[in-house]
Each structure stands twice: as C-alpha cells, then as structure tokens.
Amino acid sequence: MKNTIIKFGTYGLILALVFFLGGLYLGQDMDFSTQEVFGYITMIASLVFVFFGIKHFRDKENNGKLTFREAVLIGLLISAFTAFGIAIADFIYTTVINPDFFEEYTEVMRAQGYKGEIPDYGSGFMALIMFLTVMIIGLVISLVSALILQRKN
Template sequence: MRKNILVYGFIGGLIPAAWAVVVEAMLSNSLSLNTRMVLGYTSMIIAFSLIFVAVKNYRDNYNNGIITFGNTLKIGLLITLIASTIYVIVWMVDYSYFIPDFGEKYQAQVLAELKASGASAAVIKKQGAEMAVMMEKYKSSPAFRVMFTYLEIVPVGIVVSLIAALILKNKSKPATVVSTMN
C-alpha cells in the first residue's frame, strides 16, 4: 500500500505543479483569472483522479478485491497529502526564484478585470486596498504563503477522496466463477 500511495501521490503532485509553472511562466498574461482558475482546478481534479486508480489497484491486486470505506479514504487522504505537499514545494520555489512579483501582477490583473467589467471606482479602490494588505502578507510571510497554497489544493483532494471511498469500497469478497464444463 505504501508504494501505491507514494507513486500516485508523487505523480498526482507533479500534474498541478507542472501546470501552475507553465501557466505562470508562459500563459499568465494571455489568460483571464477565471480561465486560469478553471484550468488550475481541472489539473487538480485530473491529478486526484489517480486516487481512484490507486485504490482500485490496491483493492484488486493486493487486497483480494476487498477494501473498506476507511481504508479507501486513508489512501486518498495520504495521496492528497503527498500531492499537495509537492504542489506547495514547487510553488514556493517558483514564487521565490522565478516570479517574486506574482502578487503585484495578480493584483493588477484583478483590478484591470474589475475595471473592464464596469465596476465602480469605489469598488475598485476598496478591492485594491484589501488585496494590497493580503498581498503584502503573502509576500512577507512564507508560512502564510504555504497555508494559502495548501488551501488551494487540499479541499479538492479531500472531496475526491470521499467520492472514491464511497464508490470503490467493497467489503465482500468478489464472487468466483465456477466452471461447469467437465
């Protein structure tokens, strides 16, 4: 089970981490925030779909076709922890060394999209002030940045783990096929 969790957790972490690096490096100026968000969460769902593969592989190949809700959930949550940690580590390195001005760019894009949507000057000013405070904390506190990044990805993994546990649990031994040919 350990190898299963490590392999699928590692692969699951690389998928959204690679996507985040590609988007920030190459596409951040050409995609809207909503598009980036949808594509980012899509990459997380794709990554966490490996939980289904890992559980089914463990259940069918190593556990005689039997697995409980609790064991399925445990596998899913451990894969979520590993994948999320890889995502956070990659983001912290990417942010620190390659895009230290992420907060300013993000804030500018949010405010530009607000303005383009026809928001009032008061709303834009208020949003800008709130974001400036948050971005300063994000920039100055690595612990806040780590927590914030985990909050992006972990909920997706938890939801997928619960769904997998509900779908893939199997407490009974699969029926064996008996040959009637003599």
C-alpha cells in the first residue's frame, strides 16, 4: 500500500506543481475568474491519480480485493500529496512570482463593487486554504472511487 501511495501521490504532486505554477505564471494576463477555473481544473486533473492509485493497489498488490475503508484511506493519502503540491505552488506564486497578488485581488473585488473588508491573511494561510480545498475535493473523489472499485472477493 505504501509504495502505491508514494508512487501515485508523487505523480499527483508533480502534475499539480507543473500545471498550477504553469497556469498561474502563463495566465497572469487572464482575469481572476479564468484563473480560478483553471485552478479547479488543475486540482481535479491532479486528483485523477487517486482513482488510478486505488485501482492499481486493488489489481496489482492486493489480489483483486479492496475494502471501502482501504480505498478511502489510499485515496486520502494520495490526495494529501496532491494537496501539498498545490499548496506549495500557491505559496510560491504569492511570494515569488506575484507577491502583489493580494493587492491586485483586492482592487478587482473593489472594482466589481464589493464593499466589505477583504483581509490579507498572507501566503501561508492561503496555501493552507488551498491544501484543505484540494483535500475536500480529494475526499469526494476517494469516496466515489471507493464505491466504484471496492471488491470483497
């Protein structure tokens, strides 16, 4: 199980880093809504490795057997790798590539008529939020994958 988690988790982490940083760097001229959509697409694409990791474990390492619990555990651990990759990418983007991100975002929100307070929590907190967001999506994908792939032979 450990090898599967590390292998597929690393695939997800690398894809997340490359796509997320690449999209943010190359898409700096895109509006925030488009960047947000690209970000969610990146998260979901990176989390595809959850399904494939669970399937690999069932078929190649566990003689075709897989409990729901094992599948969810594997999925969540693979998701953690991907979430870590996206959190790192977000932190790098907001501290190195575009350190003015929060000010730019606040300006856009004000221009769209938002009158409330927009706190600047900082890059570390926002990276944590990205980690948790990916983990929530990863949980959903893990649950669906577990339902599809469980086999109690």
